Amino acid sequence: MSAQTLTLPSPAKLNLMLHILGRREDGYHELQTLFQFLDYGDELTFAVRDDGVIRLHTEFEGVPHDSNLIVKAAKKLQEQSDCNLGIDIWIEKILPMGGGIGGGSSNAATTLLGLNHLWKLGWDHDRLAALGLTLGADVPVFVRGHAAFAEGVGEKLSPEYPEELWYVVLVPQVSVSTAEIFSDPLLTRNTPPIKVRPVPKGNSRNDCLPVVARRYPEVRNALNLLGKFTEAKLTGTGSCVFGGFPSKAEADKVSALLTETLTGFVAKGSNVSMLHRTLQNLL
Numbered sequence: 001m002s003a004q005t006l007t008l009p010s011p012a013k014l015n016l017m018l019h020i021l022g023r024r025e026d027g028y029h030e031l032q033t034l035f036q037f038l039d040y041g042d043e044l045t046f047a048v049r050d051d052g053v054i055r056l057h058t059e060f061e062g063v064p065h066d067s068n069l070i071v072k073a074a075k076k077l078q079e080q081s082d083c084n085l086g087i088d089i090w091i092e093k094i095l096p097m098g099g100g101i102g103g104g105s106s107n108a109a110t111t112l113l114g115l116n117h118l119w120k121l122g123w124d125h126d127r128l129a130a131l132g133l134t135l136g137a138d139v140p141v142f143v144r145g146h147a148a149f150a151e152g153v154g155e156k157l158s159p160e161y162p163e164e165l166w167y168v169v170l171v172p173q174v175s176v177s178t179a180e181i182f183s184d185p186l187l188t189r190n191t192p193p194i195k196v197r198p199v200p201k202g203n204s205r206n207d208c209l210p211v212v213a214r215r216y217p218e219v220r221n222a223l224n225l226l227g228k229f230t231e232a233k234l235t236g237t238g239s240c241v242f243g244g245f246p247s248k249a250e251a252d253k254v255s256a257l258l259t260e261t262l263t264g265f266v267a268k269g270s271n272v273s274m275l276h277r278t279l280q281n282l283l
């Protein structure tokens with residue numbers, strides 16, 4: 001492949017815990033959450049064009065070209081860096097959309113890092129993460145590429161080193177609206193802040209879980225079935241449900257039983273994103 005072309009991974013994330021501390025005046029919620037990446041995700045291919053045009057060639061059902069976070073990220077970076085180059089982009093999409101595993105945010109971050117490299121912009125991670133935050137609260141952690149404890153709306157990040165377990169991730173066939181969950185009157189919004197690091201054991205709750213489980217029987221069902229084997233948790237605002245295992249063999253065994261009736265996959269947790277591992281090898 002020429003130096004003008006690049007294929008990069010776009011991993012999923014899990015929220016290993018998620019606490020809601022309160023609601024800000026602008027309606028957004030103050031969170032504390034622990035992000036870890038999965039060695040599992042989409043793959044984006046980029047080819048530089050010299051006419052300035054930005055074109056995503058893969059169609060997404062229900063997402064118009066210009067609303068796609070990949071295109072939005074590329075356009076913002078091109079504008080803010082005054083770059084005259086353009087880009088052709090293709091994606092192999094395997095991550096479910098609206099599943100709480102951050103596919104859209106990850107795609108945006110992979111685009112920012114990929115184009116920074118191909119367009120030779122020389123932006124550092126601080127600057128790319130700040131631009132990423134304007135696209136979504138979860139974009140900065142994907143730009144930085146290290147497992148992290150996040151505060152604020154997810155933008156204040158400190159690196160963390162949670163155990164890298166093997167996860168069974170179940171994908172209930174429903175798309176959960178983040179806005180709908182955050183506006184539910186029954187949502188717990190007053191969890192006291194954790195003040196010590198690393199996050200003490202026993203703080204693995206996701207405050208969104210009761211509201212999501214109440215509204216979505218498919219999520220409830222996945223939690224019940226996985227819960228027969230290990231602690232079953234919700235990532236983000238769902239819909240995906242996950243549980244950790246010490247080995248691939250154990251995760252595979254449980255997954256084989258559950259995926260007879262449900263959709264799901266097995267993936268290893270990783271504290272350094274596979275995107276960053278790939279970029280490191282390029283340098």
Ligand SMILES: C[C@@](CO)(OP(=O)(O)O)[C@H](O)COP(=O)(O)OP(=O)(O)OC[C@H]1O[C@@H](n2ccc(N)nc2=O)[C@H](O)[C@@H]1O
Nearest residue numbers: 027028029100102136137138153154178179182236237238
């Ligand atoms: C809660 C998390 C945890 O990772 O959930 P997932 O989306 O991954 O499930 C994320 O921070 C989500 O971030 P993101 O997906 O960027 O959310 P946005 O699209 O910006 O927000 C959708 C809507 O949810 C509400 N919202 C979102 C984040 C937040 N901290 N407080 C909120 O109240 C707002 O009403 C907002 O309009």
Ligand SMILES: Nc1ncnc2c1ncn2[C@@H]1O[C@H](COP(=O)(O)OP(=O)(O)O)[C@@H](O)[C@H]1O
Nearest residue numbers: 068069070097098099100101102103104105107
């Ligand atoms: N490249 C993209 N990949 C996935 N979703 C995208 C993308 N661009 C825009 N979207 C929109 O963002 C929504 C949330 O996407 P996603 O990040 O997959 O979910 P979540 O935030 O729940 O993890 C999707 O339902 C879709 O409408």
